[in-house]
Amino acid sequence: MSSFQDLKFKYRRLDIFGKIIVINAIIFILSFVLSALLKWNIAKYFVLPSDFMDVLMQPWSLITYGFFHSGFWHIVFNMLLLFYLARVATNIFRPKMVLNVYFMGILFGGLSYLIVANVIPTDFFRARGVLLGSSAGVSALLMFVAVYMPDTQIRLFNAFNVKWKHIAVVFVTYDIFRLLLGLNQGGYIAHLGGYLLGYLYASNLLKGKDIGAGFERLMDTFVGWFKPKSKLKTVHRRKGKSGYTGKTKKEFETFNKQKKIDMILDKISKSGYDSLTTEEKEFLFKAGQD
Known part of the structure; x- marks a missing residue:
């Protein structure tokens, strides 16, 4: 088996979030190489602009911005946190539901960024520019886990255990503090949008309502457009009493x-x-x- 076929086989064996992490890494490397060697900035076609009119020209950027990162430590931190959060969440919930939280977090974070950039005076939060990174999706998953199962623990550095609710408090406090300091404010606004989505999703799920059901159906329909159509006839069974x-x-x-x-x-x-x-x-x- 060739090395390429071996990698392809290993990729197929990954779960959905393992594949998302690999795709993020490939996009990061490809974007870096094309920018360094050919001076071709492909990211500009996929990151989220701050102006509503620019977004209308590339609406896909409301999701695709979550696959591009600004630097090595940016992607490493996000993917590491995504790995741990996805492992915890998919042990309890359907992978599709966890995907709902992640991608709805990215969407919600992007919309929060756009609203602040276009409604609040520009010099208040300095949200102008572009938005990139999966942080909003990761933030949504973090808050989702912290609200739905607050006492679940993660072992850090193989030395001590920390509850996810305490990790969430630290992250939210840190992001608010950095936002008020004026550092990367557009990015932290997206984080807060992700936190809000994660909270809403978990709190409604605890009441028995899955607010991501409609989004899941929409994504299933979209994915279905690209699947080959089966030529088999559907046989309807008659229901009894x-x-x-x-x-x-x-x-x-x-x-x-x-x-x-x-x-x-x-x-x-x-x-x-x-x-x-x-x-x-x-x-x-x-x-x-x-």
């Missing part, structure tokens, strides 16, 4: 599995992640890999 009549064994197992996941998530919302038994934690971990 029972709600399970006509369902395949796989559909019935999926239904039962989702019911069990819902019961465990309800337990987490009431008593916290640490209240789960070892078997329940293992079940959630395996469910998150599907």
Whole structure:
């Protein structure tokens, strides 16, 4: 097997967030090489401009700005935090739901940046310029995890444990402090937009409402445009009196599995992640890999 095929095989085995991290790294390297060797700034076509009229000319930048980074430490920090947050969240929630939080955070952060840049006087927050980086999406995931499972811990430097809610407090305080100091204000406004989205998503989910359901359907429709159409005919089964009549064994197992996941998530919302038994934690971990 050639080295390229080996890399391709390893990429396919990554989960969705592993692939997002790889894509971010490839874009960063490609952008750097093209800029250094050919003086071609491809990022300008994908980063988010501060002017509404410029955004109308490249509306895709409301999402694509999250795949471009300004420097080495910028991308390393964001991808490292994304790795840990995604691992925690996908152990409990559907990967698609975690993706909703991430990309809605990027979208919400971008819109917050645009609103401040175009509504509040320019010299107040100095939000003019362009926005780039996945920080708003990472911020949304951080707040989502901190609100939904505040007492869940991460082990830092293999030395001590820290709760995600305390990490979130530190990050939000730091961003507000830097915003008021006038440092990279446009970027920190996007962070705050991401925090707000993460809070709204988690607090509504605790009440049983998934505010990302519509966004997920929209993304599924968009992705469906690029999938090859199947030539197989759809066969509709006639439903009987029972709600399970006509369902395949796989559909019935999926239904039962989702019911069990819902019961465990309800337990987490009431008593916290640490209240789960070892078997329940293992079940959630395996469910998150599907």
